[in-house]
Amino acid sequence: MEFRSSERGIELFADDGFDLKNTFDCGQCFRWDEQPDGSYTGVVRGKRLRVYSVDNGIVLENCSEEDFDGIWLDYFDLNTDYNAIKKEISELCPALKDAAESISGIRILRQEPWEALCSFIISQNNNIPRIKGIVSRLCEGFGEKKDGCYSFPSAETLSRLSVEELAPLRAGFRARYILDAAKKVADGEVALDAMYELPLEECRKELMKIVGVGAKVAECTLLYGLHRLEAFPVDVWMKKALADSFSGVTAEGLGRYAGIAQQYIFHYTRNISE
């Protein structure tokens, strides 16, 4: 990935692809919004950014080199070669090659572990517009305001609240799950930062100590919050897809990039069935 500073901000020339829509609207994150002009704005670690496509790349508007080095280079995972990953997955079988083509330019963002965990707890039995609404109210209600935007509230902050205090979120039955997660993360019973290195099976066991965290939320947390690209979130949809169009494909067979293959498969099967 090449990039350079300009009067517009930081410009990216992604030879391995960076499609804003496929990346921000694929269901991996909930704090990026498409604007009427096609650009996207989002908040990461308390910093707001607007990004938009140009003919030969992506512009991170008014982005300083300091913020780029400190946040965005890492967050957008710009040092990972997604072409190489796509190629590796495509070589596993022809169906996966087709699937990989169906959502070009998707990148797996390096979200913060706690934000991802909390967001995917909220996501259960829920739809994306409503998830985004709840996350937004969570940040505005309990995050810290800085430079006109709200950070995602820490586990420590949320751990001191009650379900009554979370009522304005309208998160429904998930409110007590959020609090249980906040308490267990804040007091160290569930150590998220250790999970960058821990074997996946141990991570799952730890995460599922939290009430409201099952196999799916645990796997999403590992893939999207800890960038464990081998994590493979399997749900009913995915089981059906694997049975129908990808017979013979298993999580084990997908190897170290199973999570990315899963994204390809999910979107491919959605597109052909709708």
Added chain:
DNA sequence: GCCCAGGTATAAA
């Protein structure tokens, strides 16, 4: 109004 949302806890078979 009705169906459903990239689930999970809980109570039965």
Added chain:
DNA sequence: TTTATACATGGG
């Protein structure tokens, strides 16, 4: 161990 239901809320 596997299978059914309730769960809060609101988008389409």
